[in-house]
Amino acid sequence: MIRPLYALARRGVWWRHGVLAGGKARELARWERRSTDDVRRVQLDLLRHVCTRAFHDVPYYRAALERDRGGVWAFRDVEEFRTLPLLDRSRLRSEGERLVATDRAAHGAAWDATGGSTGEPVRFLRSRASQAWMVANEERMWRWYGVRAGSRQAFLWGADRDVPPDEDERSLRARLLGQRRFNAFLLTDERCEFFARRLADFRPDIVYGYGSALRRFARWLGRAGLRVPAPIAIRSTADVLAPEGRELVTSAFGAPVYDYYGARDAGPIAGECSEGDGLHVFSDLVWVEILDELGRECAPGVSGEVVVTRLREHAMPLIRYRTGDRASWVEGPCACGRPFPRLRMEGGRIGExxxxxxxxxxxxxxxxxxxxxxxxxxxxxxxxxxxxxxxxxxxxxxxxxxxxxxxxxxxxxxxxxxxxxxxxxxxxxxxxxxxxxxxxxxxxxxxx
Ligand SMILES: [Zn+2]
Structure with missing residues (x-):
C-alpha cells in the first residue's frame, strides 16, 4: 500500500532513519491493538526507562538526583513520577548543554530550535531514533485518515523558517515524497489565488496546514466562488479551529478536517480520529499530564496546561515539559476503539x-x-x-x-x-x- 516513489524516498532521502521507520510504523500499529490497561503498563515501563537513563546520562538530572534524593531513584509508580520537577522553556534555555546526555554522539543527534511563537525560542536536540518515530507517526496519521503512505500532500505552512519560498515542484525532494510546500505566512488575496491554482494542478490527497491559514484560504475560496479538487483529508495544526472555522474549511474543501497537535520541541502529541471527538494522545510516544495552576492533575473536562514527557528521546530527554498549551481530558473510551486517551484542545496559551x-x-x-x-x-x-x-x-x-x-x-x-x-x-x-x-x-x- 506504499507508493513506490515514497518507499524509495523513505529508504533513500531518509536513509538512516527511514529504514528504521518501517519497523517503527509496525510497532505503532501494534500499540493500537493493545488494551487500555496494557498501554498504560507498557507506557510506565518506557517512562521508567526515560527517567532512569536521564538520571544516569544527563548532568542536569544527575545533579538534581544527588541534590534532592541523595542519589537514589526507585521508580515505583506514577505518584513517584509526579514528584519530579517540571521543566519549562526558560530552564531549557538556561541549562542548555546540561540537559544533553553525555552519550549524545551515540544518538546521532542534531540541534533544532523552536520559533518565537511562544515568546521564548529554545534550542533542543533531536536524535535519529526520535526522528524515525516521527516519520512512523506520520504514516500512522495517513492510516487514520484512510490514505496510503506516501500520498500527495500539500502544505499550507505558516512558519517562515520551515518553508522559505514555495517549493519548486520539480525538486527531487518534492517529487520523491509527493509533497508541495507553500508558504502561507502572509495570506493575501493574491496568494490565495495562487494556492487555488496550484492545488487544482497538484490535486493533493491531504492538505496540511495551520488552522488559521486553512480558515483564511477557505474563506477566500467562498468569497471568490471557487472550488479546489477535494482531497481525502485536511489536517489542521498549530491554531485550534473553532467550530465555525472547521465547518468553513470542511465545506470549502469538501473533505473532513482532522486536528493534529504536536510541537517542534515536544514532538508529536495527539491526533484526531474520524470520530471527531477529541484528539488521541500518541501514548506510545509521549506521556501527557494536564495540570492546573497548582500543578495538580485536572479531572476530565477541566482545562489545564499540557505537560509532556517524551518517551522516545534520550539524547535530550524532556521530562514533565510544560508546553504552555491548554487542553482537558475527554472522559470514557472512543467509539473508534483505539486504546489511547483523548484530549480536547483549547485555544489560547497559558500566560496570555x-x-x-x-x-x-x-x-x-x-x-x-x-x-x-x-x-x-x-x-x-x-x-x-x-x-x-x-x-x-x-x-x-x-x-x-x-x-x-x-x-x-x-x-x-x-x-x-x-x-x-x-x-x-x-x-x-x-x-x-x-x-x-x-x-x-x-x-x-x-x-x-
Ligand atoms: Zn477515536
Whole structure:
C-alpha cells in the first residue's frame, strides 16, 4: 500500500532513519491493538526507562538526583513520577548543554530550535531514533485518515523558517515524497489565488496546514466562488479551529478536517480520529499530564496546561515539559476503539492574560468567545497596550461591523469592570500579522 516513489524516498532521502521507520510504523500499529490497561503498563515501563537513563546520562538530572534524593531513584509508580520537577522553556534555555546526555554522539543527534511563537525560542536536540518515530507517526496519521503512505500532500505552512519560498515542484525532494510546500505566512488575496491554482494542478490527497491559514484560504475560496479538487483529508495544526472555522474549511474543501497537535520541541502529541471527538494522545510516544495552576492533575473536562514527557528521546530527554498549551481530558473510551486517551484542545496559551489596572486578570480564552458564530469576523487580535488600554483588531468581511464592534466593546468593558469607555477600542483592520513563526496569536498581553 506504499507508493513506490515514497518507499524509495523513505529508504533513500531518509536513509538512516527511514529504514528504521518501517519497523517503527509496525510497532505503532501494534500499540493500537493493545488494551487500555496494557498501554498504560507498557507506557510506565518506557517512562521508567526515560527517567532512569536521564538520571544516569544527563548532568542536569544527575545533579538534581544527588541534590534532592541523595542519589537514589526507585521508580515505583506514577505518584513517584509526579514528584519530579517540571521543566519549562526558560530552564531549557538556561541549562542548555546540561540537559544533553553525555552519550549524545551515540544518538546521532542534531540541534533544532523552536520559533518565537511562544515568546521564548529554545534550542533542543533531536536524535535519529526520535526522528524515525516521527516519520512512523506520520504514516500512522495517513492510516487514520484512510490514505496510503506516501500520498500527495500539500502544505499550507505558516512558519517562515520551515518553508522559505514555495517549493519548486520539480525538486527531487518534492517529487520523491509527493509533497508541495507553500508558504502561507502572509495570506493575501493574491496568494490565495495562487494556492487555488496550484492545488487544482497538484490535486493533493491531504492538505496540511495551520488552522488559521486553512480558515483564511477557505474563506477566500467562498468569497471568490471557487472550488479546489477535494482531497481525502485536511489536517489542521498549530491554531485550534473553532467550530465555525472547521465547518468553513470542511465545506470549502469538501473533505473532513482532522486536528493534529504536536510541537517542534515536544514532538508529536495527539491526533484526531474520524470520530471527531477529541484528539488521541500518541501514548506510545509521549506521556501527557494536564495540570492546573497548582500543578495538580485536572479531572476530565477541566482545562489545564499540557505537560509532556517524551518517551522516545534520550539524547535530550524532556521530562514533565510544560508546553504552555491548554487542553482537558475527554472522559470514557472512543467509539473508534483505539486504546489511547483523548484530549480536547483549547485555544489560547497559558500566560496570555490581559491584566487590568483594577487587578482584574482576564484569560485570553474569554476573548475567543466574543466572536463565536459572529458572521463577518474573519480573525481578530487583542492587544493590551497599557495598564488601562486595550485594542481589539478585527478583520471583517461585509457590513454590520459597527454594531458588532460596539457590542464587543461593551461586553469587554463590563467584563473588565471598567467605567471609562475610551480604554477599550475595537478597530477594523485589513489583515492581522502572524507572529514570526506564522502562528496566529489572538491575545498579546502587556508582558509581550
Ligand atoms: Zn477515536
Amino acid at each position: 492574560f490581559v491584566v487590568w489596572d483594577n487587578g482584574k486578570d482576564v484569560h485570553g480564552e474569554y476573548f475567543t468567545h466574543l466572536f463565536y458564530g459572529v458572521d463577518g469576523a474573519v480573525s481578530f487580535q487583542v492587544r493590551q497596550l497599557a495598564r488601562r488600554r486595550l485594542v481589539i483588531d478585527v478583520e471583517w468581511d461585509g457590513g454590520g461591523f459597527e454594531r458588532t464592534a460596539e457590542k464587543v466593546r461593551r461586553s469587554v468593558l463590563a467584563h473588565l469592570g471598567e467605567d471609562d469607555p475610551d480604554t477599550v477600542e475595537v478597530r477594523r483592520v485589513s489583515g492581522i500579522e502572524p507572529t514570526a513563526s506564522g502562528k496566529h496569536r489572538f491575545v498579546v498581553g502587556l508582558a509581550d
